[in-house]
Amino acid sequence: MIDGYISLHRKILTNELWHKKPFSYGQAWIDLLLLANFRETTFFKRGIEIRVPRGSLAYSVLALSKRWSWSRPKVDLFLQRLVMRNQILHQKNNITSLISIINYETYQGKNCNKPSNKPSNKPCNKNAHLNKDNKDNKDNKINTYVEQVRQVLDFFNITCKKKLTLTKERSNIITNCLNNNITLEDIKIAIVNFSKDTWDDRHKYCDIVYAIGTRNKINNFEKWFNYNSKQKDIKHELPELKY
Numbered sequence: 001m002i003d004g005y006i007s008l009h010r011k012i013l014t015n016e017l018w019h020k021k022p023f024s025y026g027q028a029w030i031d032l033l034l035l036a037n038f039r040e041t042t043f044f045k046r047g048i049e050i051r052v053p054r055g056s057l058a059y060s061v062l063a064l065s066k067r068w069s070w071s072r073p074k075v076d077l078f079l080q081r082l083v084m085r086n087q088i089l090h091q092k093n094n095i096t097s098l099i100s101i102i103n104y105e106t107y108q109g110k111n112c113n114k115p116s117n118k119p120s121n122k123p124c125n126k127n128a129h130l131n132k133d134n135k136d137n138k139d140n141k142i143n144t145y146v147e148q149v150r151q152v153l154d155f156f157n158i159t160c161k162k163k164l165t166l167t168k169e170r171s172n173i174i175t176n177c178l179n180n181n182i183t184l185e186d187i188k189i190a191i192v193n194f195s196k197d198t199w200d201d202r203h204k205y206c207d208i209v210y211a212i213g214t215r216n217k218i219n220n221f222e223k224w225f226n227y228n229s230k231q232k233d234i235k236h237e238l239p240e241l242k243y
Helices: 012-016 025-035 063-067 072-084 128-161 168-179 184-196 208-212 220-227
Strands: 043-046 048-052 056-058 088-092 097-101
Touching: 012 025, 025 063, 025 072, 025 097, 048 056, 063 072, 088 128, 088 208, 097 128, 128 168, 128 184, 128 208, 168 184, 168 208, 184 208, 184 220, 208 220
Parallel strands: none
Antiparallel strands: 043 048, 056 097, 088 097
């Protein structure tokens, strides 16, 4: 298994080598990562405000086909493959098409500390550095949790087509999962599986607690994370893409 990563600046999008067409499958996948928002944005289309969360992009199949010099069926097939591989969530309506990178934080985390080259004449106080590092680590963890809680709720709303607000109860449910060493990616898998199932009066129970929370001693995260959809798996109907 290959470990580690490299930093890839978005300026590559302006490089003529990057736009050599037609795009390869791997190039198209990296292009989606580069086009995804690093923070939430909004825009208006046909007078309707569209919210694009962090880790998502609003591009139509037609726009991507022109960008990559692919046919529209090829773009559709490629996006279906990414959906089946749990790499993206793809939602389309008569206004726009929203693509969400499921493992966005894996590709765009905030754990890269830039080294400082500035010399210092101050004496080194090891205990002071340790205390500062501990405080910084604690603050970073809190900030990361706040951001991840927001991301989980945004992902749930997009996936389940809801407009839930971030209440204290929902925040505690998401934070509890994170405190139990459940990764953001695993939480998203549970939410996707939750969205696939249907039952009577589903609209009454379409809330984050029923997807990843614990209710009546039932651990809903484990239930939906291990859920096997009875829907027909279309991946066998699609030709394998070579990267």
